[in-house]
Amino acid sequence: MSEEFSPRAQRLRDAGHKLTHARLTVLSVLEESGGHVTSAEVLEQVNERDSTIGRASVFRTLDLLTALSIIRPTFIHTSLTPTYVLLPDGHHHHIICTNCNRVIEFEECGLGAMAAELEQRLHVKLSGHLLEFYGLCDRCC
Amino acid sequence: MSEEFSPRAQRLRDAGHKLTHARLTVLSVLEESGGHVTSAEVLEQVNERDSTIGRASVFRTLDLLTALSIIRPTFIHTSLTPTYVLLPDGHHHHIICTNCNRVIEFEECGLGAMAAELEQRLHVKLSGHLLEFYGLCDRCC
DNA sequence: CACGCAGTTGATACAATATCTCAAAATCAG
């Protein structure tokens, strides 16, 4: 029977990977946490839902999702731990305040056209992007 | 006497930081390595030039330069080590192949206009940006 | 140009984070 899986889970399967319990758990944690999470937070959440899932599997899944452009690691604050960002439709944009580290997200972007131009000029096949501005937020100006 | 320092070093000083031997060494390593380096590579290069400089200072300097938008950590391949990117004029753009991890840099960008619009609408003061596309490079298509 | 203070350093011990290995278990096509 064709069970119901999230579109992202389908992408995993389509890429030839198995939909295991561990992977689905990590994915649902990411989807429900709103977009910005560190690996430590993912580990904690996964552990809460099912403490039998090993750390190694969580990291492996994060790497896998990164390779598929489903999430993207980025540095919000510390240089020690990356923060993973869900890419809703393959892209994401935010502003990081270099003073208070607040993250301001915004929609938009005229980058579809730029992507198309780059694909043609450089003979590449783009699947997503991350645009990160940094500066001072309204409170820190 | 007004010694000669690189523009980036001046930015450090202007922000109220001292131009110490350790900081200038880290900065020159970054400037001479072309733009993409991991922290391990920076440590190694710094150590080659002056083995008395401690690891802690190197990491502290990387964090400092990041806060000033002079460099930006980004994930090229592994989730363990960030790769630092020099921001020539406060911005940088590249494409990362999700298959072979090759990095393709490109110039451009119509983002100045977008930045101006965001500054006005969100009351922020932007100083730089990083635009990262991912997909398959010409060899991996 | 010597003085002195705040900012910075370097060494090491420590903490946090990710990877490796491999037998056992789970997925899923047929």
Add this chain to the structure above:
DNA sequence: CTGATTTTGAGATATTGTATCAACTGCGTG
């Protein structure tokens, strides 16, 4: 259901970044 193959989990280990703190240094000041 069954088998081929991928994936998992546990923990030991490696890697990477941080805390601490006395000693030192850049640089404005007198």
